[in-house]
Amino acid sequence: MADSPKRQARRKIPEATVSRLPIYLRSLLEAAGDGLPTISSERLAELSGFNAAKVRKDLSYLGSYGTRGVGYDVEYLQFQMSRELGLTKDWHVVIAGLGNLGHALANYGGFSERGFPVAALVDADPKVVGTEINGLVVRHVDELPAIVAEEDIAIGIIATPASAAQEVADRMIDAGIRSILNFAPTILTVPPDVSLRKVDLAVELQILSFYQQRRSGDGDGSASSEAAGSPRGG
């Protein structure tokens, strides 16, 4: 039960499903914490906030890891899902831009905990370069290629002002990074072989504002419950 011997021909997992896998995984961790040996799709749906049919369909993309009449083995499913998500190893992260947000992200311990240790910090401002944050010395963005190689960086987080974001992204890509999480409020253009996701606080607030406005104006107040993850996304 340790490893799947013949990893069956990789099915193509829909993007919408992929975006839910981390939620399932978190729910499984919760279930494991409660000491449950197995979990039904219905219970997993409750924990993750989706419906049971969707859960079963999503899990079926990973393989047939359930037992009819019983449910899913929590530990085994957790393992399979971690493997599929690539969480069996740590992915090193670099944060670019150490203003307010970048600073907070650098100090935020949650990344390492979840397998994404912050291995480097870069900035373009000479006044910031050289300062130490949470045990890491900020280096100049020009050093990115060397840093990525030395620290085996896989993921870049952009927390620069919008005006600098595209250039930083280009540099990251030049340096070999293929996964980027963008916090800058601007549209980035990247080659098709680079994964790009974005988190835009202002956009989220404006979407809330839209529904709030409608609610105030007339009687139609339906809005998305648990959206934005995306997809997307969201």
Next chain:
Amino acid sequence: MADSPKRQARRKIPEATVSRLPIYLRSLLEAAGDGLPTISSERLAELSGFNAAKVRKDLSYLGSYGTRGVGYDVEYLQFQMSRELGLTKDWHVVIAGLGNLGHALANYGGFSERGFPVAALVDADPKVVGTEINGLVVRHVDELPAIVAEEDIAIGIIATPASAAQEVADRMIDAGIRSILNFAPTILTVPPDVSLRKVDLAVELQILSFYQQRRSGDGDGSASSEAAGSPRGG
């Protein structure tokens, strides 16, 4: 040209479209900054990262604000879109939980700039209550109902640990808040008349990890370009 006289019966705007409106608005601001009087759907598509057909269809939900053969009047469209998004007035925000992330959000100036001034801070920790952050004194979460009334709070931001998030959400809703942005890595349950959006950094990283893993493993490296805000999720 100042205001729409007979606001035509509010069309139902698809959720996917709503999530793109803020991006269009930002692109319009950019165009306005360049001094362009009008903008074509094609140019707007470039700026916002979508395709022209989608832009036109999205804009058509707001009304027929374009001129065939010419394009859209930048200023006018900007105004209409702001109105639709409810950005003609400020929405006061309360931040709950002043740990690392909450602290950063409280110090982040971008909110007020974009019409979402942070009007109050609350926490449950007696050691935090009473401290001052960015000119605001942190109050106890028990005071929420009074705070919401006094400060006319419309939006709640949850930046607490996951374990406290649901209770804080319940309290916000009791206090009259109907729009919540959740940063805590947990699923919140809210009544159908409450809008809930979530930002989960760990989830975003794990999604990136999935595609990175696939890319390392085999030759299929296609991932979503500009996903997640989204729609759903995405």
Next chain:
DNA sequence: CCGCGCTTGTGAGCACGTGAACAAGCGGAA
């Protein structure tokens, strides 16, 4: 006034995601 080029607004077809319903299949009890 007339015709031409350009851009919007929309209708139709298609792809994707969702939810309900059900057959398949496992485990335990008798």
Next chain:
DNA sequence: TTCCGCTTGTTCACGTGCTCACAAGCGCGG
């Protein structure tokens, strides 16, 4: 061994969103 309840895995129908394609319509030049 056989039966029965339970849960998965999958099929099917539906709704939503996306893209293409094109008619409608505006402004300009002649």
